[in-house]
Amino acid sequence: MLPANTTLRTLALAVLRSYSLIFFSQHRGFAALLLLLSFANPGAGVAGLAATVLAVGAGWLMGFNREVLATGGYGFNALLVGLALGTFYEPGWAYGLVLLVGALFALLLTVALGGWLGPRGLPPLSLPFLGVIWLLTPAAEQFHALALNERGIYWLNEMYAVGGAPLLHVIHWLNGWHLPLMPDTYLRALSSVFFQDSPLVGLLMAAGLLWHSRIAFSLSIVAFLGAYAFGMATGAYAEGINHYNLGANYIMAAVAVGGVFVVPSAASYLWALLSVPITAVLVAGLTTLLARLGLPAFALPFCLTSQLFLYVLLLRQRADWLPLTPIQRYSPERNLYAYTNDRERLQSQLYVHLSLPFLGEWQVTQGYAGQPTHQGEWAQALDFMIRDADGRTYRGPGANLADYYCYNKPVLACADGVVVEVVAHLDDNPVGQVNTQQNWGNTVVLEHQPGLFSKVSHLRPHSTTLQPGDRVRRGDLLGTCGNSGRSAEPHLHFQVQATPYIGSRTLAYPLAYYLSG
Amino acid sequence: MLPANTTLRTLALAVLRSYSLIFFSQHRGFAALLLLLSFANPGAGVAGLAATVLAVGAGWLMGFNREVLATGGYGFNALLVGLALGTFYEPGWAYGLVLLVGALFALLLTVALGGWLGPRGLPPLSLPFLGVIWLLTPAAEQFHALALNERGIYWLNEMYAVGGAPLLHVIHWLNGWHLPLMPDTYLRALSSVFFQDSPLVGLLMAAGLLWHSRIAFSLSIVAFLGAYAFGMATGAYAEGINHYNLGANYIMAAVAVGGVFVVPSAASYLWALLSVPITAVLVAGLTTLLARLGLPAFALPFCLTSQLFLYVLLLRQRADWLPLTPIQRYSPERNLYAYTNDRERLQSQLYVHLSLPFLGEWQVTQGYAGQPTHQGEWAQALDFMIRDADGRTYRGPGANLADYYCYNKPVLACADGVVVEVVAHLDDNPVGQVNTQQNWGNTVVLEHQPGLFSKVSHLRPHSTTLQPGDRVRRGDLLGTCGNSGRSAEPHLHFQVQATPYIGSRTLAYPLAYYLSG
Amino acid sequence: MLPANTTLRTLALAVLRSYSLIFFSQHRGFAALLLLLSFANPGAGVAGLAATVLAVGAGWLMGFNREVLATGGYGFNALLVGLALGTFYEPGWAYGLVLLVGALFALLLTVALGGWLGPRGLPPLSLPFLGVIWLLTPAAEQFHALALNERGIYWLNEMYAVGGAPLLHVIHWLNGWHLPLMPDTYLRALSSVFFQDSPLVGLLMAAGLLWHSRIAFSLSIVAFLGAYAFGMATGAYAEGINHYNLGANYIMAAVAVGGVFVVPSAASYLWALLSVPITAVLVAGLTTLLARLGLPAFALPFCLTSQLFLYVLLLRQRADWLPLTPIQRYSPERNLYAYTNDRERLQSQLYVHLSLPFLGEWQVTQGYAGQPTHQGEWAQALDFMIRDADGRTYRGPGANLADYYCYNKPVLACADGVVVEVVAHLDDNPVGQVNTQQNWGNTVVLEHQPGLFSKVSHLRPHSTTLQPGDRVRRGDLLGTCGNSGRSAEPHLHFQVQATPYIGSRTLAYPLAYYLSG
Incomplete structure (x- = not known):
């Protein structure tokens, strides 16, 4: 809150x-x-x-x-x-x-x-x-x-x-x-994104696009020229390109396909160029078909081309080229820098090695679809409990928090990092009750490197004394296992995420490699 | 059978x-x-x-x-x-x-x-x-x-x-x-659900709706008035509401959105009211568009609004209000009663605490998608077997049922309840063969509270002597583990479900909390 | 390569x-x-x-x-x-x-x-x-x-x-x-699959279809006659069947529905016959609707009927008849033979009993969606590692391959079979690095029976001396666990598949039954 x-x-x-x-x-x-x-x-x-x-x-x-x-x-x-x-x-x-x-x-x-x-x-x-x-x-x-x-x-x-x-x-x-006609058409196409038809507005938008990213800007030029060439070859612009409508579709699709979804490279410019004739077929075909329903095509060709060109890359069996953007940084240049940096500078740091956030042997209780937690964007979270030889998680009747083996056990930092978020004031729930207002309960979020955060939740109240900004080393005590938040019996919730927010969507890939370690 | x-x-x-x-x-x-x-x-x-x-x-x-x-x-x-x-x-x-x-x-x-x-x-x-x-x-x-x-x-x-x-x-x-015009229109709109245009039929349907549920009926009135107001404001009914077609879309959508998918409350009435202008846009837009294909819109606006308003609630990160109906009882009043009852009367009974249906340590063998069982609506079922230190489930060659560690082991009631279904006469299959005619084999279904049933399957023939109506206590013997039904080697199938039928869809939420215990 | x-x-x-x-x-x-x-x-x-x-x-x-x-x-x-x-x-x-x-x-x-x-x-x-x-x-x-x-x-x-x-x-x-009119129409309908209108081409195609499969051919005749009868009954061919267009939709749908997706039987012919009036409604309805958009229906009715008739079979709770083709052999006759053979000759061989491909206790590390491997068509693969009492998979710092408990441990044949594929020359990766060019690394594929193959991957280089064609018995040494291919730390990848290719899609059903054993 x-x-x-x-x-x-x-x-x-x-x-x-x-x-x-x-x-x-x-x-x-x-x-x-x-x-x-x-x-x-x-x-x-x-x-x-x-x-x-x-x-x-x-x-x-x-x-x-x-x-x-x-x-x-x-x-x-x-x-x-x-x-x-x-x-x-x-x-x-x-x-x-x-x-x-x-x-x-x-x-x-x-x-x-x-x-x-x-x-x-x-x-x-x-x-x-x-x-x-x-x-x-x-x-x-x-x-x-x-x-x-x-x-x-x-x-x-x-x-x-x-x-x-x-x-x-x-x-x-x-x-x-x-x-001249061509830059005029390019700029008016840009301004049409805001339903305007003004070379001046287009010029300022183009300047803004260049300010944001040289890669995105250059892709927009490549797409425009490609669309012009394809239109000439197919006779679509026989009367000249002054009837060149819907041009923003080419520009936006090329930026998405070649600069946003994949790591920019020579291959990604080719991939963006390949998107142009597909967008052209969609522009020409959909405007004709939708006109029969009385509808304009607007940005539909852009959406369909972009999604198609992303989806087929996701479905490849081998990805020898055109690597997908691992973490979206909303800038072709920053995506490229992060990727190159990760790969070239220190291969072994591509994935930070994460240790388990506790000592001894705990067992994973994965969430099931349909349960209130651990679904959709939180599907990659893990819950941990301690079990005895009989598979039980508590001694005696299990009616008190202290009966649970994992209760009050240390929770550790899974890697070096900086504390970015702490919630420590929420009460533990009695066994069998849940707090649906503060799902995550007492929580500590660590940043391990840009775009890589880990989070432990349902901690015991005031078991952590950390403050945002504190540095922690792998294995440092973060707090102890509790029953705060949406937790009906003491357990530790652990997840890796790309952003510092409590409630971020989880990341799966580092877990799969390293939680087994 | x-x-x-x-x-x-x-x-x-x-x-x-x-x-x-x-x-x-x-x-x-x-x-x-x-x-x-x-x-x-x-x-x-x-x-x-x-x-x-x-x-x-x-x-x-x-x-x-x-x-x-x-x-x-x-x-x-x-x-x-x-x-x-x-x-x-x-x-x-x-x-x-x-x-x-x-x-x-x-x-x-x-x-x-x-x-x-x-x-x-x-x-x-x-x-x-x-x-x-x-x-x-x-x-x-x-x-x-x-x-x-x-x-x-x-x-x-x-x-x-x-x-x-x-x-x-x-x-x-x-x-x-x-x-008067307004009730007349309301009643004719209701009768149009059956492709009729009769205030009388509509009146009787309205009476039936009221008989079924006061909440549903009142929502239908709220929706009708809301649609009328929106139509007036936008000039859709400039010539009066006697051209008010497709009115059942508003009524049905409001009942679904405010009384069926969510637990009824003041917020749910507001939610239903919010559905009205969206339905109105769909009614007006889709009738125009579909007319260009020569098709009437019929109940399409109702379907799309209802699904949209349900789906976005399912996708919330935080559900501070508008709780979804946990188990559909096909009556707004009963859904409300069950929810209120569960919450207010005895918080700790919201979920009955279920014990594991056996003694000692068994291991879960989850079904994989693609296997004949445990998919779709049976995704939340669990299979249990006993393994030795080498991870094997049988001694010797494993060719006989008795070689399997779990065979003939006791199967217990996971909580107090009443027996509602017993099948005990089916033979065990030889190892490696399955009975695809009687999937579940010998089975006992218990009712623990209204809407909460558990089922154990593949029991040994005649290992249970229970009859429907018998009361059992947590830990009572239900039968022994066998190999009847669609079972190729002895194992225990356990699931929690909302209805007494053999073959009901499984419930996930109580398992996720308690089977770890 | x-x-x-x-x-x-x-x-x-x-x-x-x-x-x-x-x-x-x-x-x-x-x-x-x-x-x-x-x-x-x-x-x-x-x-x-x-x-x-x-x-x-x-x-x-x-x-x-x-x-x-x-x-x-x-x-x-x-x-x-x-x-x-x-x-x-x-x-x-x-x-x-x-x-x-x-x-x-x-x-x-x-x-x-x-x-x-x-x-x-x-x-x-x-x-x-x-x-x-x-x-x-x-x-x-x-x-x-x-x-x-x-x-x-x-x-x-x-x-x-x-x-x-x-x-x-x-x-x-x-x-x-x-x-005569009817065979002429049938043959022209066949030729229309290639956008031709020629009884001669149709005759040769029909001959080819018969060459390929008598079942498929006979289904095409059944569908044609059924479509003719339905058209007569509904008055669609009041002026005779010489206007009988789009006939290939009936033929193709019946072949798919009755001969490809399900094991051919008397029931499958009935199922194919039932598809005819649904295809007829789709043909008549879609040609009318799509004409309003200026589009021909082409093969759309065939596609929709076939997918609908397959999908509902997949969704059955009980499959008392119309068993689905377990492994597609692209010939109704071969599908039927394989199915009958499996069922009748040796029931217990319907599923080959597969043992675990190692000795001692290893633990499964399932892939998560989002990880580069184990998704989509490889969803049913299993990764195995050895863990100590603390849940760790390595001793010491884990920086060397030899620190990992599973490294260089024996990998065994899960059942009798013949070696069909061996890759042994790829180097192990250092810990934390992956080879994204040769995903599977050193690999051995065994054929256990037609349509049932198993594969072990990421083996140590040159740890196998097997050659394609070698016979192995259950438990024979295939190689040792390594870190080649897309593997960041030593682990064993095991999967069952229907085809011999490295990179085949995985089969789920035999695993679910037998890997628990």
Whole structure:
């Protein structure tokens, strides 16, 4: 239970990151720039921000995954819904109601799609936005209190309203450049991510993308050129590329396929280039098919190409090239650095060697699907108890905590690290009762290296005297085994995770190698 | 293998429950009322009953899940298919053939969708009906021997044919009430569940719903008013609600979301109310989109809203409110009572403490996916054997049953309870052979408290002398370990389940806590 | 790493088998005949072969499942895409590019769908082809460099171009037979699998099907007659069956449902016959619905019926009849023979009794989802290590291989058998490092009976002196435990599989029964 101002800060960051996460980034400067650019269409900007705040707040209150929330994962689909509604419809009371419903709908679809695709290693991308907008726009035909927006295209008027003559001056100066057709098309394609059609906004977005990552930016150029070549070869752009719509699909798919899901390399640029003709077939095919249902394709080709190109890599029997990003750091450069560093500098440190967090012989009690804990994202956690020769975990009737063999036994650091989180004040439950309000009970989280954390839970109250920031060595005492949190009888819960949060999703791979040791 | 009359009774009950299960109920009176009301359109009533009988019978013969079958789970989609076909088409030979195919198709789709959604915690609802009817109606355009029914709307004529002048008199008297627009619309929406458009049938259905559950009924009213308000706000009902179609979607979704999937509470009513605008967007959006394919939306909005609102609750990291129904008792009131009772009266009895069903040290042999047993709904079962220091389960060559350490060892009651089922007459198999006709072999099922049963299987023939109704205490002898049923070498199968049937789906949560003890 | 000529031979066979796999066959003669018949439309034949070669080659390079590849599983959807494109479009550069993209797209969709459906026991069938062609044909409307083929129907001209007057003479002689309507329709339906409309090609395909399997052929006749009867009864063929399109759907579905997925029997013929009206509803319904999107149904009804009829059998609680094919031998006759043989000749040999592949007490370290190994198709593998009383697997610091208790310990044959594969030359890795190029490290594969193989991996280099062909008895020394391959510390990997390949998918069922012994 964090203090309120920390919570507010987390939520505010989650809102901000929803903007950059559209480009797979957590770069705050890029995010702030995108937030600003969304107000190039002020109505859309307001609606987008309102929808994002709503979705992030509701996601927090409903108890959905806080780690996903913190990265902006619950906000960016609502953001897109808000931008789209703000672009297409006139403000009004009915509009406000539909915006509210659309934002919540986007949140629910994000959670549901994430729950369905997540265990398969796939992200929902902007499919939740597509689901909402494909329902909302045909539904709006029956919502007579909603009026279509006629202003959307009068972009310069909007600009004038926002920045007055000086801003218009800048715009005219920029437009005075007379951008050649290809860069003009590229920049307008970028701006279409926010439902705009402005080379200027596109230019600023491109600058932000470059600020965030040179790899991502260069992939966007590669994809654009590849799409142009494929279009020329197939005669899709016989009349020139000024009808080149939906270009953002190529750009986004190439960034995802070549720079985010895999460790960047020459092979990953080729892989991204290979994605271009597939995206092109999806763009051409889906726009034709969906038009027969009266729907625009939006970002669907990007989503499908990205998921397909990620999924087949996950299904390889041998991965001789194109290694997948082991821990997502939301930056192609940082993913590449972490990977290269791990591999080259010290092979044996690729996985920190973790020891068991106790002395003597304990036994694993794995969670079963259906039990309240140890499922979904917590599937890789381990529970430990001590058993006697008869397989019993307690002496006597087992009615008291002290009857349990593991109760009050030492719990140790599984490797060197720094304490990042401590909860120590929760009471032990009586045997057979559980505390469903504070699932994890008394808990210590250690950071062993960037992206590698371990957590021990259900400790005895005040059995730990550690503070965040303390350094521990492998085998140091962290506390003693207790029965706090969602624990009906004393046991030790141990898990390895990629982030410092209590309640993070668990990591499996280091356990499989080393807990046997 | 039950005697024939028991089988017939089970099947007849399964047919009856198919009617009430449409409203998530197992209330026999409500079911009988609904069966009766389906005959308000006699042709539809006959077709619905025939399709239900066919699907239930075929489901039994094909060996599909008997517990699902007993609740009406395999019948109600076929029932809806029958009602729809009986409403839309003229009787005839081709019609009879299509009805037969449609009922079987509904059964197969129910099984398949149940198998796909079930492990994710989601019910198929009426999606199988939708799949069948969306294929059958366009297919029927090519089946020239099928004729569309012109009578469907002449409801009064049907009534006259059934009940003559007296019935018409009652109807006219009721119609003489001149129901105000809103209750009239509500009742007609209810009757549309059976493809009818009759305030009278709706009134009787509403009465039945109230009979079944005040909570469900009140949720239906809340949903109706909410939908009306949302429709007014968005201008969907600008010309009044007399065009208010598909109203049953709001009602059914609210009952499911607020009264069936979660324990009823003030929060669950709010949750149900929140489902209304989402259902409204789905109703408006899907009717528009599906019309472009020439299809009606029917109950699709209800299905999607209900599954979405259930699924996101399953995916929460923290469940501070809206607890999910732990064991479905098919009545909001009974679900609430069981939950409140468990929590308030005796916290420590929330889970009965189960002991291991044997003495000494046995080892768990968990089933693997792909093995004939222990998968899907039996995933939480445990097999136990005794191993020596070398990890072997038998002495000597292991060719005889007596070579196995666990053979003929005592099997004990894991807690106090009442014997509800005994099978003791099946022979042990020779080592290496299995009896695939009587999977469970000799078996004893105990009831420990309502909704909590345990089962031991593969016992030695005639090793138990217990009879149904006998009381046992924790540790009492139930029988001895044998090799009957689908068992290739002596072992003890133990599982906890929510219903008394041999072959019930297993419960996981009590095992995970207590079998470690 | 096989020598190049072996690799080429494997790839060539994979291309050939892609043809027969369309009919669930691995019969080389049938495959060669089909390859030949695909050239009855020479343009389509060339395109089909090119697409198949491309997909098989790319599948190999990308590291997708080699066992699936070897059966033609990655080639046949690309083959269908090639045949369709070659039939519909004129040759040219843009055409060549689209063919290339289509073949790769088919490969990626095959891998992705296989990865998604495979764990549910379902094959992707020709759904990947449908996905590609349903996108490519509407996309091609925008690819102005692509021209529709006008020649497709001038089949005789094609024949003349290929075989000159003599071939035409044969054709005219055959056509002179004046085939009655029903066989004519049956044969044309068969030829439509290759997008042709020729009784002659159909006759040769029928002959090939009969050559491959009398059961499959007879099922095709049963399905055809059943479809005809159902069409007559429903009035679908009121004007005669000469408009009888999409007939191959009935034939293919019946072969799959009654002869491939289940062990052939009288019941399986009935099951196949039951599939006919469901396929008929799908054919009629889907052609109508998809026409509203401008798409043809192609083989979609066949795919959906086959998957539905297989899936519900997998979900049965009791399987009193219609036993599923335990190991697919790609021939109804061989499946039947293997099943009957196993059951009747020696019941106790249905499962070979497997012993543990070591002496003393080792402990299982199961893989976790998310770890690089032991997932998907290798989920049923087991890793073994030796632990001391403290649960540690090594003495001292664990930095040297010799510190590990299991290192260099004997690894034994789990049953009598013949050595079929030996790898012995790979070095052990230092502790903490893995060899990701040769996953399995030093390995011995034994064949115990047809379709039952066991494999031990990560052996010490040169610890085995066995050669393929050597006979071993249960308990014979195979080698010693090492740290070669993808192994970070010494452990023994053991799995049971249905095929001799290193990297085969694992079998679960025999383990569950016998590894406990």
